[in-house]
Amino acid sequence: MAKHKTKIPQIIIRRLPVYYKILKQLKSSSKDYVSSQDLAKLTGFSSSLIRKDLSYFGTFGRKSYGYDICCLFNQIGQIMGFDKQKNLIIIGAGHLGRALAYNRGYQERGYNLKAVFDKNSKLIGEKINNLKVRDINDLEKYLGNTPILVAALTIDNNAAQKITDRLIAAGIKAIWNFTNVSLKTPAEVLVEDQIINQGLCHLSCKLKQNDCLEFH
């Protein structure tokens, strides 16, 4: 399989989770191959875009067969680094932190959820999905002993930058940011802003374009 040393453009990275989700579903069907036309129907992307995206990772298509589902699924997983183990912690044991703690998607993506932290003494010690909520005061000590790559941030906006600074000082390499704050971080620390309301924004925008909002 072709190795790709060049950086994959951001815009393609954004589409990879969609391909991954669709291919995972196809894998559990009885089919072995999928055409770019079928992928277009399932993803909502155009088939020419799909062919362009997928050709970026090497050649998987076989004329008149289409793409090998299993092969493509594995390759996209590898490109996304799912074959490598990554330790993850969650900061904030509120409703969203709790939902993330029960999220079932970590293992297949190579993530190991190792700990949940909170500052609220009422929550500290409580078990969430078999993980005891730890005291945020013990963050540095914990990170000194356990190699963690990624921290999910589900805390109040006003505490976001301060906790981020502590996480970075303690060696965290990437932040999955659910707060509304544009975090300031050194260039080598990755931040992924997860706007939980993004889908609602898109729906609202499309409902408006379809004139569905005029009668409400």
Next chain:
Amino acid sequence: MAKHKTKIPQIIIRRLPVYYKILKQLKSSSKDYVSSQDLAKLTGFSSSLIRKDLSYFGTFGRKSYGYDICCLFNQIGQIMGFDKQKNLIIIGAGHLGRALAYNRGYQERGYNLKAVFDKNSKLIGEKINNLKVRDINDLEKYLGNTPILVAALTIDNNAAQKITDRLIAAGIKAIWNFTNVSLKTPAEVLVEDQIINQGLCHLSCKLKQNDCLEFH
């Protein structure tokens, strides 16, 4: 302000929530104007892309001043239909449904969370953020009496299509889908797949590209 009758391309719609988030932060600062260069730093998009995107909605830029923050914020909100009221229900009162019920972003986007439904008799009747969890068996009756545009789906994958069919038969116009199922819906019903692990996928992919995964 220029009215836009043409459909906004999907790819621009995807970026609107990011602009909205950044402009909201800027609005609470003391500045009145922002340059495309500063927006580029804050969004991670290139300044030429930003100028192109924003010119799509009319002309906001003033030479040597930049964009009027308040005006642009309001206009993007309008384009996303935030000025119109939209009723929303949540199907599934599990951890994610609960987190969504406590989400604070609805009001400013014109969404009114009206009800939460579940099939679990242990949860029915429980109050979540002042909303009593309703019995999913009462879904059709409820939707017959209350005009609801959007349903958030936070249920098991195996129930997703069946509930979707019921929602559509009862008049729902859009589905905010947190399940892993590619829902089959008529063309006039909008579906927005919210892949909760999307951010983790992007981070993993970028960590791999930065060679951060080799030592773990």
